[in-house]
Each structure stands twice: as C-alpha cells, then as structure tokens.
Amino acid sequence: MVRAGGAGPRYVRPLVYLGYGSMGVALDLSEVRVAIAAWSWEEPPERVWRLVTSGWRRNHQDAIPPLAKTTGAYLNSGLAKLAANRGGYDDAVLLTASGHVSECSAANIFLVKSGVLHTPSVEQGILPGITRATVLDLARDAGITVVERPVAHAELYTADELFVTGTATGVVPVESLDDRPTTARGAGPVTTVLRDGYRQAAAGRHPAAADWLTPVGG
Ligand SMILES: Cc1ncc(COP(=O)(O)O)c(C=O)c1O
Known part of the structure; x- marks a missing residue:
C-alpha cells in the first residue's frame, strides 16, 4: 500500500x-x-510548543488500559486537546489520578534537568510510544543518562528543557508549561541532539536505524 x-x-x-x-x-x-x-506526509515545519496542564486526568489504567491505542480512550485526549487549543496552547499535559505526569494528548513527554533525561515510566499509565522508545535508545547511544520514573507535576516547571515525542509530531521542543518558560525556552542542547538524531533515523541516515526501518521500495 x-x-x-x-x-x-x-x-x-x-x-x-x-x-x-x-x-x-x-x-x-x-x-x-x-x-x-x-x-x-510532509515533514512539519520547525515548531516549539506551548503546553498547558489539563484539568482532565488521564484514563485510569484500571478503567481503560493506556498501553493500548484504543479508539474509545481518545475521548479523554480529545477533551484535553480541545480545552488546550481553545486556551491558545498547542497541547495539554495530562496528569494521572495520583497527580503525576502521564503524557500529552497524543505524545509522550520528556524533561531534561542538569543534562539527565527523565520521562514517566510505563507503570505510570502512559502509551509507551514507538518514538519514545526510539528517543530513549538514541539518548543512551549518545551517552545521555536516562531515568524512567514517576515524575511530579512541579518538576516540569523547573525543567531545563522539555520536549514531546510522537509518530505524527516527531520530537518537538516545548517553550513553556502553564506560561512558565523552561530554562531553554525551546530546543536546548539535549533536545537538539535527540531531535536531529530522530530525524536522521526516520530518514534512514542514522547508523542505529537499520533495524528500525522496513524497506518498501519496489
Ligand atoms: C496517548 C498517546 N501517547 C503517546 C503517543 C506517541 O506514540 P508514538 O510515538 O508511537 O506515535 C501517542 C500517539 O498517537 C498517543 O496517542
């Protein structure tokens, strides 16, 4: 096809x-x-997102498994995205029932603090996105320390860098959350390395990409 x-x-x-x-x-x-x-699909133009924390909590994993990309579960994402866009933001950060960070409406979220990359762990009730896995591999290959763990909401406010990942979005730097700018106010050094590495991998130009791509050429 x-x-x-x-x-x-x-x-x-x-x-x-x-x-x-x-x-x-x-x-x-x-x-x-x-x-x-x-x-x-055209490569989206260079973007930096402004995020807002959603008043909607992520579907609890006892209700609808966030691990599964089920169409019904996307009402939760849709409500969060709608409210974010109406408020003039690019996307929403949804929290778990316990108030920890889960993900955006259709993208995973990462924070960089003192050169270390942190992202909510899968047990937090997130979709373990393929772009997330790719970025984690690229980060480890680049010698960046990676920590998957519960992330408190307030940690996002003091991040040096924030970025989101998804198949449709790629790696997108975040300028601010709830109008509080990150230190980098966009693509900081770690985000830049990972965004460029991801672009190269998706285009088949990264040495690690050989195992990730399925050739479809005739
Ligand atoms: C809720 C949610 N989280 C994360 C992602 C990112 O996943 P992937 O990198 O596999 O596109 C998506 C993608 O649609 C999503 O819907």
Missing part, C-alpha cells in the same frame, strides 16, 4: 474493528476486520 502511493513520506495508520452483528457492547472477537490508511 505504501509503495502504491508513490514516492515520499507516508503516515500509516492501521485500525482494528471488533464487534459485529448485534447491538450491544460485547466485543465479539470471532470477527475482526482491519483497515490500513496511508497518508502522504
């Missing part, structure tokens, strides 16, 4: 449909259908 679309970058989204036949909420796993869409 990607090859049939011609040359150039594509965003590929598989959707799995469950439950047919009768009205009701039972997930009938005997019939599963899959649709795969591939959009032509």
Whole structure:
C-alpha cells in the first residue's frame, strides 16, 4: 500500500474493528476486520510548543488500559486537546489520578534537568510510544543518562528543557508549561541532539536505524 502511493513520506495508520452483528457492547472477537490508511506526509515545519496542564486526568489504567491505542480512550485526549487549543496552547499535559505526569494528548513527554533525561515510566499509565522508545535508545547511544520514573507535576516547571515525542509530531521542543518558560525556552542542547538524531533515523541516515526501518521500495 505504501509503495502504491508513490514516492515520499507516508503516515500509516492501521485500525482494528471488533464487534459485529448485534447491538450491544460485547466485543465479539470471532470477527475482526482491519483497515490500513496511508497518508502522504510532509515533514512539519520547525515548531516549539506551548503546553498547558489539563484539568482532565488521564484514563485510569484500571478503567481503560493506556498501553493500548484504543479508539474509545481518545475521548479523554480529545477533551484535553480541545480545552488546550481553545486556551491558545498547542497541547495539554495530562496528569494521572495520583497527580503525576502521564503524557500529552497524543505524545509522550520528556524533561531534561542538569543534562539527565527523565520521562514517566510505563507503570505510570502512559502509551509507551514507538518514538519514545526510539528517543530513549538514541539518548543512551549518545551517552545521555536516562531515568524512567514517576515524575511530579512541579518538576516540569523547573525543567531545563522539555520536549514531546510522537509518530505524527516527531520530537518537538516545548517553550513553556502553564506560561512558565523552561530554562531553554525551546530546543536546548539535549533536545537538539535527540531531535536531529530522530530525524536522521526516520530518514534512514542514522547508523542505529537499520533495524528500525522496513524497506518498501519496489
Ligand atoms: C496517548 C498517546 N501517547 C503517546 C503517543 C506517541 O506514540 P508514538 O510515538 O508511537 O506515535 C501517542 C500517539 O498517537 C498517543 O496517542
């Protein structure tokens, strides 16, 4: 499908449909259908995001597993994103029920403090994004210390650098959270190394990327 679309970058989204036949909420796993869409995709222009803390908490992991990319769960993200955009922000940071940092509406979040990279651990109830995993690998390769752990909300206010990651967004530096600027006010040194490394990897130009890419050329 990607090859049939011609040359150039594509965003590929598989959707799995469950439950047919009768009205009701039972997930009938005997019939599963899959649709795969591939959009032509332009590299987004250089951006720096302004974030706001959402009043909506992330779906609790006992309610809807955040590990799974389930379409129903995205009402939670949609409400947070809508409120953020209406307030003039690019995206929202959602907290967990215990008040720790989870992630943005459709992106994982990282903070840099004194040269060390911190990000909420998977047990905090986040989607363990593929871009997050890629950035963690790139950081370790670059000799940057990485800590996955519960992150307190206030730590984001005193970060040297903040950035978010996602397949659709790439690595995007954050200028401020709740109008409190980070020290770097955008792409600091660690963010720049990881953003550039990610771009190279996605384009197949990073030495580590060979295992990450699936060639589709005809
Ligand atoms: C809630 C959420 N977190 C994080 C991400 C980033 O995941 P990935 O890097 O796999 O795109 C997404 C992507 O859609 C998401 O929806």
